[in-house]
Amino acid sequence: MTRSFPKAQVVVYPGSNCDRDALWALKYVGFDAEFIGIHDHIDADLVILPGGFSYGDYLRVGAVAAREPIASEIKDFVNRGGLVIGICNGFQILIEMRLLSGALLQNSTGKFICKVVELEVSDITTPFTNYFIKGERILLPIAHGFGRYVKTDELKTNVVFRYTEDVNGSDEFIAGVSNNDKNVIGLMPHPERSIERLICSDDGLRVFLSAFNYIKLKKTQEDQKANAKVGV
Template sequence: MKSAVVQLPGLNRDRDMITALTMISGKPPVTVWQTETEIPDVDLIVIPGGFSYGDYLRCGAIAARMPVMQAIKAKAEQGVRVLGVCNGFQILLEAGLLPGALMRNASLKFVCKEIKLEVVNASTDFTRAYAEGQIIRCPVAHHDGNYFADAETLNAIEGNGQVVFRYAAGTNPNGSMNDIAAVTNARGNVLGMMPHPENLIEAAHGGSDGRALFASALDVIAA
């Protein structure tokens, strides 16, 4: 499958994401700059982490209004898979592609450490290589990862199976409601998550728990 990585001023995890996608799919992704209005024919679009536009106004607020986002919305409506990690998650929320919002961490501090995630829904395009209830390791690095949604939205995403990962018991690093670490849109082809699976995919990283997410999204699950 073909993939694309979106590049915006201030994003700093694009090279990590390019490396991960290349290692797992065997094909380097194309890169798409923020001003582009069309995206090549790909199966997966990734918005990586960082601090787009210095997090001015709100995290992801300016990036969500760049021309490339209209192209991403169009692709998502066609069923193309879209993954936003950390700042990418914030951008997807600001663009209206995912429900809820991300606020300042409850501690009011930047958090950078390894945490544990519980796989809540293992039937999505992004989690088919995991088992439901599986506990995996994953690093986080963010200042505004505190997931919030109003009661109606929260009930809807919980009931629809849109919560894909939760922070495992006792490991919530930011105060997110219901320990939510990752959500999808109603269709299930757009995923946003705060943890960084691209930074735990090989032995050199100290583990490979994040690898299955990309294997799922890229349809390269081992038989």
């Protein structure tokens, strides 16, 4: 951790989409950001698994992507306390990797849903939501066929975002969850698609701002600690 500037990497799988939007959003809030492939190494403070249809999602959504060489890199990164955001297909990949609990199944309507939805921010203590107010209602776009979140482990489910109405049949209207340590978050809505008020909304911007802010504060604290030690 000698880097002074927050750095982010976006993992691009065959079939990913919105990876460029994610890179744009990261650079927009100040991250030093780059793309990485499935055989690359993680060297960042934040890793984003973008949306899309990795490997065509033929077997199960996210199933193949979750077993690529980069998956073990991501697991190590998470164990070291690194921040990971999975958006849409990225959320499905994190679930297949068992880094998040639950399951994502076909929407109860049986249809692909593409629209802007209202969400409630349920947890503002994660590194990705500290720019929000608890219970705040925000607008983000969704675009998925398999976004029905099913709870499988009551204890491990930490809900971060909820739809304000039934959108796809998810348990308790769950739209996004984090792990217990709160350094991994997965959500079906696309924050990277809503960083300009001109298109949709700019509520998604604050997810990236939150992460940037969190990493910056952590770095400052680490620097202060290091300096204090040198001073002694």
